[in-house]
Amino acid sequence: MKVCVIYGSESGTAERGIRSIAKGWKESKGIEVSSIMEGADAARIGLASLAEQYDFLAVATSSNGEGDPPFNFHPFLKALYEADDAGDKPLTGCGFAVLGFGCSHFDTFQNCPRLTDKLLGQLGASRRVQRAEVDEIDADAGDVSKAKWSDAVAKVIKSGKAAATNVCDWTQPGDTILDKHDEMLVAATTGGPPPVLFIGAALAVVAAVYFVKFA
Structure with missing residues (x-):
């Protein structure tokens, strides 16, 4: 079984x-992970290509902000939302x-993992471990x-x-x-970058006009 590890990590x-965990799989279970990559790289490969190349996706992520x-x-999360919107699996x-x-000091500390879990299942993948x-x-x-999660995943891979x-x-x-749907897809729906980039661009224009007029 070809296994791909995908991670999202801020710190x-x-x-x-x-x-x-992947190192432990190799040393104690004889399981060789095919690839370990960050979510951005997985998104560049594409969801359909990931499913063609790998049998199992072990995804680890935190949340930020x-x-x-x-x-x-x-x-990667954006790609999941886009595929879900399209009705694809x-x-x-x-x-x-x-x-x-x-x-858990933060109320949304498991938000990204939960959204990821939900969307992966909605896109046709089988949730083999809780x-x-x-x-x-x-x-x-x-x-x-x-440890419990690692052992459960290893058992599935071995099977x-x-x-x-x-x-x-x-x-x-x-x-x-x-839900982070609108935030993830704002660039796609507006045909351009997120609003914060427009604000930055507007401020730059104002600064340029001020410089030309008063310098």
Whole structure:
């Protein structure tokens, strides 16, 4: 079974976590991960191509700001939303599992992992392991969650059955989300960059006019 690890990480915690897990799979389970890449690279490959090249997607991500994706995961979440809007199911036949990282001091700390889990399932992929939500506030519990998730994913990979019936719905172990659809797709719907870029451009024009007039 060809396995692809996709991660989104702002501070490096999620990346280090999933790389450590992948290393453990190789050393203790004999599982060789085919690729490890950030979400931005996965988006460039394309969802349909990912499903063609890999049997299983192990996705690890945190959230940033108000439940937003990390900078290197933004294009991947956007691609998921775009495919969902189009009514496509490009990931049919592919298995997946999501590992979420964050700190429960913030209400939206698992927002990006939950959105990712939900959208992957809606795009035809099979949820083969229940999402694990790692909270850095409780390091011991987080280690237990990661180990349990890692063992469950390894078992699926070893079985060779990537695509099968979903083991649960995306709402487990938590279903509170803040939808980021409009924020992810604002450039696509307006035909240009996000509003903040327009504001910046407008300020630049004002500054130029001021310079020419008063300099």
